[in-house]
Amino acid sequence: MTTAAAADAEETKVDYKAVNDIVLRMLEPPGMGWFLLLLLCVGTAAIGGLCWLTQVMNGMGVAGIAHPIMWGVYITNFVFWVGIAHSGTLISAVLYLFRAKFRMPIYRLAEAMTVFAVMTAGLFPIIHIGRPWFAYWLMPYPNERALWPNFRSPLLWDVFAVSTYFTVSAVFFVVGLIPDIAAARDRATCKIRKFVYTLTSLGWTGKHRNWKHYEAAYLLFAAFATPLVVSVHSVVSWDFAMGNVPGWHATIFPPYFVAGAIFSGVAMVITLMIPIRKIFHLEPLVRLEHFEAMAKLIMLTSGIVTYAYVTEFYTAWWSNNPYERYQFWFRPFGEFKLAFWGMTFCNCIAPLSLWYKPLRTNITFLFILSIVINIGMWLERFNIIFTSLSREFLPAVWGGYNFSWVEFGITIGAFGWFGMWMTLFIKFFPAVAITEIKMIMPPPVRDENALDHH
Amino acid sequence: MKGSKAIVGVFSYLDDTIKAVESAKEAKLDYQVYSPVPNHYLEHATSDTRSPVRFFTSLGAVTGLTGGFALAILCSLDYPLRVSAKAIASVPAFVVIGYECTILLGAIATLTALFHFCRLPDIFRKVGYDPRFSDDKFGVVIGCESGQIDEVSQKLKDAGAEEVSVKDGL
Numbered sequence: 178m179t180t181a182a183a184a185d186a187e188e189t190k191v192d193y194k195a196v197n198d199i200v201l202r203m204l205e206p207p208g209m210g211w212f213l214l215l216l217l218c219v220g221t222a223a224i225g226g227l228c229w230l231t232q233v234m235n236g237m238g239v240a241g242i243a244h245p246i247m248w249g250v251y252i253t254n255f256v257f258w259v260g261i262a263h264s265g266t267l268i269s270a271v272l273y274l275f276r277a278k279f280r281m282p283i284y285r286l287a288e289a290m291t292v293f294a295v296m297t298a299g300l301f302p303i304i305h306i307g308r309p310w311f312a313y314w315l316m317p318y319p320n321e322r323a324l325w326p327n328f329r330s331p332l333l334w335d336v337f338a339v340s341t342y343f344t345v346s347a348v349f350f351v352v353g354l355i356p357d358i359a360a361a362r363d364r365a366t367c368k369i370r371k372f373v374y375t376l377t378s379l380g381w382t383g384k385h386r387n388w389k390h391y392e393a394a395y396l397l398f399a400a401f402a403t404p405l406v407v408s409v410h411s412v413v414s415w416d417f418a419m420g421n422v423p424g425w426h427a428t429i430f431p432p433y434f435v436a437g438a439i440f441s442g443v444a445m446v447i448t449l450m451i452p453i454r455k456i457f458h459l460e461p462l463v464r465l466e467h468f469e470a471m472a473k474l475i476m477l478t479s480g481i482v483t484y485a486y487v488t489e490f491y492t493a494w495w496s497n498n499p500y501e502r503y504q505f506w507f508r509p510f511g512e513f514k515l516a517f518w519g520m521t522f523c524n525c526i527a528p529l530s531l532w533y534k535p536l537r538t539n540i541t542f543l544f545i546l547s548i549v550i551n552i553g554m555w556l557e558r559f560n561i562i563f564t565s566l567s568r569e570f571l572p573a574v575w576g577g578y579n580f581s582w583v584e585f586g587i588t589i590g591a592f593g594w595f596g597m598w599m600t601l602f603i604k605f606f607p608a609v610a611i612t613e614i615k616m617i618m619p620p621p622v623r624d625e626n627a628l629d630h631h
Numbered sequence: 632m633k634g635s636k637a638i639v640g641v642f643s644y645l646d647d648t649i650k651a652v653e654s655a656k657e658a659k660l661d662y663q664v665y666s667p668v669p670n671h672y673l674e675h676a677t678s679d680t681r682s683p684v685r686f687f688t689s690l691g692a693v694t695g696l697t698g699g700f701a702l703a704i705l706c707s708l709d710y711p712l713r714v715s716a717k718a719i720a721s722v723p724a725f726v727v728i729g730y731e732c733t734i735l736l737g738a739i740a741t742l743t744a745l746f747h748f749c750r751l752p753d754i755f756r757k758v759g760y761d762p763r764f765s766d767d768k769f770g771v772v773i774g775c776e777s778g779q780i781d782e783v784s785q786k787l788k789d790a791g792a793e794e795v796s797v798k799d800g801l
């Protein structure tokens with residue numbers, strides 16, 4: 178056994194009590210660093226809020242959105258954030274059904290990321306519609322004109338898909354948290370904390386009957402969340418693929434989007450997990466093998482995404498359709514070529530480095546690569562939306578895009594908004610799943626053979 | 632839980648906890664187990680039935696499926712607007728709505744059933760609960776009458792309880 182492997186094995190020797198000790202230590206009163214981080218996030222979110230206010234007061238003209246690129250940066254951000262959300266559900270639900278043990282220490286953070294990323298994504302269609310006070314028109318409700326939303330539109334499918342996704346993810350997240358909040362309640366010494374945890378744990382005590390129902394329900398939640406992994410980004414992809422626009426109207430879009438979403442989401446889990454692991458000394462729970470497993474997931478999804486990119490070019494050529502062919506010439510050589518080559522480097526070339534084991538087990542390298550991948554995945558959505566809309570069928574309606582500071586501010590603000598929720602979450606609730614880690618540990622027994630009789 | 636007294640046994644080991652459960656079952660005493668984590672062996676020892684949560688899930692899912700399709704179809708019929716010679720109630724386009732509503736209502740029904748069967752929220756009633764039961768200890772609480780205290784305490788000790796205490800009021 179190598180020294181590193183021996184150290185890793187040593188680290189695995191944690192018992193039930195140690196798990197509580199390590200995780201609940203994260204909830205101790207924060208230091209100055211946490212407050213500074215929170216201030217940075219809130220400040221950035223406030224900049225985004227002010228930019229949105231400017232847009233609401235002055236109209237959509239202050240954003241760069243104009244004909245022909247009517248979807249612009251906001252829809253790019255929407256797709257990006259829904260994609261980020263995706264891997265949380267993959268890790269928490271799909272890997273739960275597959276009994277993948279590596280999910281246990283990372284799933285809580287991934288699920289929190291899902292919920293907060295959908296909360297961020299959900300803002301963008303509302304920002305994009307220009308008159309956010311009419312956002313409720315998306316909902317089918319009885320009104321005096323007997324007008325109903327168009328159920329044949331993929332945009333309405335998306336309303337149902339994203340709101341269902343948010344609800345189910347939030348339920349899965351909160352149900353998973355209940356026993357862990359109970360553990361935090363039982364350790365809390367501050368009266369206010371104890372009171373808040375008593376209420377939020379709903380009085381959970383771990384009775385045997387409750388565990389029976391809990392396990393049954395948890396399995397069912399995972400079973401419900403699993404088809405959502407496939408459906409949400411498929412429906413998002415149909416926002417594009419159902420439209421007769423060159424570069425969008427392709428049947429490969431749903432699997433291509435789902436793989437891309439998992440790709441970016443896993444990268445974001447790595448981006449968040451590495452500093453949190455370091456700051457809160459979670460090394461005994463979140464080990465190198467967990468990062469390596471995530472790196473392998475990135476290798477797989479990067480391969481699928483690369484294959485989808487190549488297929489798009491191939492089908493455009495094979496279709497012999499001049500509009501499709503032009504679109505796929507325009508992407509690498511046209512006005513937005515930097516986005517295309519940036520995307521290709523970040524999503525197809527850079528992840529190839531992970532085939533080399535010393536790199537995929539190097540935490541610093543993984544952290545940098547995860548950021549590179551997220552930039553690449555933002556560029557991918559930019560590439561899909563901007564290039565296709567700027568070069569539709571008639572050259573008379575071709576056009577470019579004037580980026581505005583308002584869009585930039587709102588884009589940055591979204592990261593602040595997301596970061597704010599994550600920062601608050603890791604200090605107030607257990608960010609690593611105590612119960613689920615205990616579930617994969619051998620239970621404490623006096624006689625190893627005694628359990629065989631049951 | 633039946634009985635005017637609750638005898639609480641604190642255990643460090645799962646096999647000892649299971650012994651205590653079996654001993655309570657043998658004596659036909661009402662018991663309650665607290666554990667920091669769900670466990671297959673413990674579940675096997677304490678229960679022979681499966682959770683009924685799944686029936687509510689099915690009910691919610693079926694309601695969601697029919698409700699989703701009904702919503703889309705009835706809304707289309709209420710304001711008929713034919714597009715590209717397609718049927719007013721164009722079912723393939725409504726599959727997504729039906730699918731999403733199936734999942735949404737199925738999950739909400741599961742959550743409601745979970746809270747119902749676990750009697751949550753249950754903030755104040757904690758007979759014999761010890762904060763260590765969410766940490767690394769197992770607890771077996773047996774309900775009995777005043778005359779049975781010694782007998783039940785002895786059963787828990789024999790099973791391997793590290794601490795045994797008597798609580799009032801169930």
